[in-house]
Amino acid sequence: MxxxxxxxxxxxxxxxxxxxxxxxxxxxxxxxxxxxxxxxxxxxxxxxxxxxxxxxxxxxxxxxxxxxxxxxxxxxxxxxxxxxxxxxxxxxxLEESINSLNAVVVTAGMFEASDEKKMVMLKPMDIVTTAGGGADITSVMQLLPGATRVGEQEGLFVRGGSAQETKTVIDGMIVQNPFFSSTPDVPQRGRFNPFMFKGTAFSTGGYSAQYGQALSSVLLLNTMDKQGENSNINIGLNLAGVNASYTHKGWLTASVGYNNIAPFFALTDTNLDFETIPSGFGGSLTINEEFKNSTIKAYSTFTENQSAINLPSYDESDETYLFSNRNLNSFTNASYTTNWDEGRWLLKAGASYSNNTDQLQVSGFGADRSDERSQARVVMSRLYGKENGSALTFGAEYHHIKQSNIYSGYEFALQDNYSSIFVENEFYVNSKLALRLGLRAENSTVISKTNIAPRLSMAYKLGKYAQFSLAAGRFYQNPEKEYLYLNQSLDFEEADHAILNYQIIKNGKTFRTETFYKRYNNLVSEEVDYFDPNPYRFPSGSLDNSGYGYAKGFDIFFRDETSIPNGDFWITYSFLDTKRKFRNYTEEVVPHFATSHNVSLVYKQFFNAISTNIGATFTHTSGRPIYDFNEDFVSFERTKDFQNLSLMASHVKQVNNSFLVFYATLDNVLGRKNIFGYRYSSDGRERYPVKPLMYRTFFFGINWTIGQVNGRIREAELDF
Missing domain, CATH: 2.60.40.10 (Immunoglobulins)
Known part of the structure; x- marks a missing residue:
């Protein structure tokens, strides 16, 4: 032992x-x-x-x-x-992971609303619960810094740019007609429902090399991914019409709708005389299916709308002419995404087709216009670096475009084969410094020209919550179609951007400020002897690319989602200094759509006890320049400042396996008599103010969802 x-x-x-x-x-x-x-x-x-x-x-x-x-x-x-x-x-x-939530990201010039790692700003529910936005994507984007509200025309006017300088992109595809057909001095809504999209990125400039044909801005919309396996029916009824949709097991959605705004017009007087109340019908089909490493999405819609309005001729106080339109629009967009090699390789391919026809009658004469766009796009990305935080992206796109218009009995037409290739490398020097280098080349057959556009973005993280971003680059777009009808020897219009951004996000609060400078070159200019302020005239005189201009200024944005229990508010301010010599302007002056100061205040409050959300929005826009016939541009008037206070409320009631949403809005609560400029008689001696369609509007409706609802959607509806 x-x-x-x-x-x-x-x-x-x-x-x-x-x-x-x-x-x-x-x-x-x-x-x-x-x-x-x-x-x-x-x-x-x-x-x-x-x-x-x-x-x-x-x-x-x-x-x-x-x-x-x-x-x-x-x-x-x-x-x-x-x-x-x-x-x-x-x-x-250990090195900080660049995939962590507080990693630096490139944000200069961009307001993201999709990826929480890239600074969430707006979500779909933000859009539909913002007073004064009318549940319209573009209208709410106009409440963000950098955008200007132009009340008599649809579109995004960004940092001194016209509406033609902003493009709407869905899943990478340019949308040829994002708004319902234009009527003189009557702004139109966008064609798409905010809940179609999981994310909205609004660029105020300096955007990625993956996109082109926009001198000022792109509005990037990414459609929803498949939302569970549930089936449900949704029915909507409001003062503008009725709609219904059916979703089958999450992958297939069909919808139909009829609109007629006669009940809406019956509540208040309008400033315009409608011969035919706007009405129409439409339908859409959405397919969204997921496989092991791939996704297929397809969206197709068709609408038919008609209206007729007696517009003032401006030559005599009581003289009018009839402007009628029957619009037919179809749009189909499909995309396929897949990945392999454990997600290191990504492929996204897509195609779209759109066709828009306006059967116009102006004073009894035909003035039809039509456009058609077919496009295809392929993008590949290779993830690399530590934890695949960096990405090399390259791709190509092709567009076939046909457009035609009838002016004063003459028919004009053009056809363009537009193509581009691009490459972009976004990489992390370390967890504090990110760089994005891009190069884009474009060719347009209608003008027989090619361009090369370099792009640069970078961001540096100052701490856990704050960072600086910088974006710069060159951007091109084709001249407007009215100019190409007359002269197809013109060159690309050009703009150079430089943007510096500071942003801090902490404890549910966001502060963001940005300074910018934009230089325009090669703008189309008309060689004319006098200035004609009519925005709907057909171009006259010889055309060249001798136009130029600049835009500079700064923006401030603050949002607080935590200080007020169940409350949310944001404040924006934008200052703009811009001048241009373009179109039929005989000198470099402030364009008629530009304003120096823009302020927006948005507030929302949710009351849990009664499942009700209320909101208020106040906007202030300084006066726009007013130019007369034969304007010398030395001394000129400005419109009075634009001001608007809007209110909204919505209430949710859940009954068993269905729920109802009641909503109401009141726009221009104070009844302010805003005007957007003046129209002139043919001799320039008389002028008439451009008024909104209504000085004050009231709107209400109800949505009823029956059946199983995906938890994410229900949470959004109930929690606003």
Whole structure:
């Protein structure tokens, strides 16, 4: 027995003597990282770092081993070590993961509303619950900094740019007709429902090389992914019409609708005389299916609308002419996405087709207009770098465009084959510095020209919540179609952007400020002897690319979603200094659609006890310049400042497996007599103010959803 105990104690002593001590410290290069996990790969030996990043453990393992160190928010480390009977001291440095939520991202010029890692600004529910926005995407975007509200025309006017300088893009495809057909001095709504889209990115300039043909801005809309396997029916009724949709097991949605705004007009007087109340019908079909590593999306819609309005001729106070339109519009958009090599390679391919026809009658004469666009696009991305945080993206797109118009009995037409290739590399120098370098080349057959557009963006993180961003680049677009009808020897119009951005997001609060400078070159200019302020005239005189101009200024945006319980508000202010010589302007002056100061205040409050949301929006826009016939541009008037206060309320009532949403809005509560400029008689001696369709509007409706509803959608509806 004595010999047995002697052998046992000897073995215990030898075992203790043969253990190796591994100790050290985990840091990020400057500061210790507490509670990091340390272990030997393939064993149970290891430890956790203390509050000072220090660690120590013992092991019986010998020889070459791999020491693994990991911590949430940092890239895991694997270090080769050689275990002997000696104590090993090692210092491990971890790099912050660029995929963590607080990693730096390029945001200059962009308001993202899709990816929380890229600074969420607006979601679909933000759009439909914003007073004064009318649940219209573009109208709500006009409440963000950088945009100007132009009340007599649809479109986004961004930082001194006209509506033609902004393009709407759905899943990478340019939308030829994002708004319902234009009527003189009557702005039109967008064609698309906000809930079609999972994200909205509004660019105020300096946008990615993946997009082109826009001198000022792009509105990027990405359609919803498949939302569960539920089926439901939705019915909507309001003062403008009725609609219904059916969703089958999450992958197929069909909808139909009829609109007639006679009930809406019956509530108040209008400033225009409608011969035929606007009405129409339409339908859409959406397919959205997911497979193991791929997704197929398809959306197709058709609408027919008609209206007729007696517009003032402006030559005599009571003289009018009839402007009637029957619009037929179809749009189909399909995309396919897939990935392979464990997600390192991404492919997105898409195609779309749109056809729009306006059967116009102006004073009894035909003035039809039509346009057609077919396009295809392929984009590939290769993820690389630590934790695949960087990406090399390249692709190509092709568009076939046909347009025609009848002016004063003459028919004009053009055809263009537009193509482009692009490459863009977004990479991280480290977790604090991100760069995006891009190059885009375009060719347009209608003008037989090619361009090359460089783009640069970068961002530097100042701390956990704040960063600076910079964006710069060159942007091109074709001249407007009215100019190309007359002269197809024109060149691309051109703009150079430079943007500096500071942004901080912390505790549900966002502060963002941005300064910008934009230089215009090669703008189309008409060689004329006098200025004609009629925005709907057909171009006259010889045309060239001698136009130029600039836009500069700054924006401020603040949003607070936490200080007021169940409340949300944001404030924006934009200052713009811009001048141009273009179109039929005889000198470099402030364009008629530009305003120096734009202010928006938006507030929303949800009351849990009664499941009700209320909101208010106030907007103030300084006066726009007024130019007469033969304007010398030395001294000119401005319109009075535009001001508008809007209110909205919505209430949700849930009954078993269905719920109802009641909503109402009141626009221009104070009844302010805003005007948007003047129209002139043919001799220029008389002028008449351009008024809104109504000075004050009231609108209400109800949505009823029956059946299973995906939890994400229900949460949005109930929580606003």
């Amino acid at each position: 004595k010999k047995l105990f002697s052998i046992l104690f000897t073995l215990i002593g030898l075992t203790s003597y043969s253990q190796t001590i591994v100790q050290g410290k985990v840091t990020d290069g400057k500061n210790p990282l507490p509670f990091a996990n340390i272990s030997l790969q393939g064993t149970y030996d290891g430890a956790s770092a203390d509050v000072n990043g220090q660690f120590m453990f013992e092991t019986l393992e010998k020889g070459k081993q791999v020491l693994s160190v990991s911590m949430i928010g940092f890239i895991s480390s694997a270090t080769d070590i050689n275990l002997t009977n000696d104590t090993i001291n090692i210092e491990v440095r």
